[in-house]
Amino acid sequence: MLxxxxxxxxxxKFENDREFVINRAKSNGVSLMVNPGASLESSMAAVKLSEAYDFIYAAVGVHPHDAKTMDEAMLAMIESLAKKEKVVAIGEIGLDYHYNFSEPEVQRKWFIEQLRLARRLGMPVIIHDREAHEEIFKTLKAEKAFDHGVLMHCYSSSAELAKEYVKLGAYISIAGPVTYKNNHKTISVVEQVPLERLLIETDAPYLTPEPNRGKRNEPMYVRHTCEKVAQIRGISLEEAAEATYQNGLRFFGIPDPRTVK
Structure with missing residues (x-):
């Protein structure tokens, strides 16, 4: 169960074979997926996918790259989407100072506004953090985001900061780069963060894990990330899969489909 x-x-990138990719993931043990939005359009698409497949859930939000497109009307539309039955988080939201596709001040404004939206709704947040580690940590604390749940998506900072996040109740999500040769930083995170605070992800179609690096990523490949986590922790694939599965259910507040009749 992945x-x-x-x-x-x-x-x-899934336009021509989306249904096939989804069903292939399911037949390869991927029992649940969360599809976050990155814009208003993709948030709407995420909700539609969640309504079409019982094992897919959605998150809604505007990525820092698209913060420049946001206004109050769009924020209200995100709020409306967030109230849909299978929406489980606000995200992905955050700061990205690597590309700066939106001006830093604009990113900050709409990051904070979306954190406040999540707080009003009592929903957890999925955080995108690229080259903004210290600022994001301070902002999450200032906005009391940890009260309702924080997931650090595709975590790329240090094990030391990860442990500070965990102290505040956050979860750390591990993606395909953990499988890349010489990625000692992420390996150290997996070693030092308690297993009950780790999730796994693909971020498909991006960040494809070994041995498929260079190809389009897809949910089926989350198994490779899970195998690497198991190897690092010295446990079986089954143990790593069950732990990260239970962590995902707990963080997102999703009932275990194995016990729901």
Whole structure:
């Protein structure tokens, strides 16, 4: 039972075979997926996917790259989507100072506004953090985001900061780069973060794990990330899969489909 906690099945890269990719993941043990939005359009698409498949859930939000498109009307539309039955988080939201596709001040404004939306709704948040580690940590604390749940998506910072996040109740999501040669930083995170605070993800169609690096990523490949986590922790694949599966259920507040009749 594998849980891909972050995948973008609405991506145009799946336009020609989306249903096949989804069913292939299911037949390869991926029992649950969360599809976060990155824009208003993709948030709407994420909700539609969640309504079409019982094992897919959605998150809604606007990525820092698209913060420049946001206004109050769009925020209200995100709020409306967030109230749909199978929407389990606000995300992915955050800061990205690597590309700066939106001006830093604009990113900050709409990151905070979406954190406040999540707080009003009592929903957890999925955080995108690229080259903004210290600022994001301080902002999450200032906005009391940890009160309702924080998931650090595709975590790329240090084990030391990860442990500070965990102290505040956050979860750390591990993606395909943990399988890349010499990625000692992420391996150290997996070694030092308690297993009960780790999730796994693909971020498909991006960040494809070994041995498929260079190909389009898809949810089926979350198994390779889980295998690497198991290897690092010195446990079986089954133990790693069950732990990260249960962690995903707990973080997102999803009932275990194995016990729901």
């Amino acid at each position: 849980f891909d906690s972050h995948t973008h099945l609405d991506s145009k």
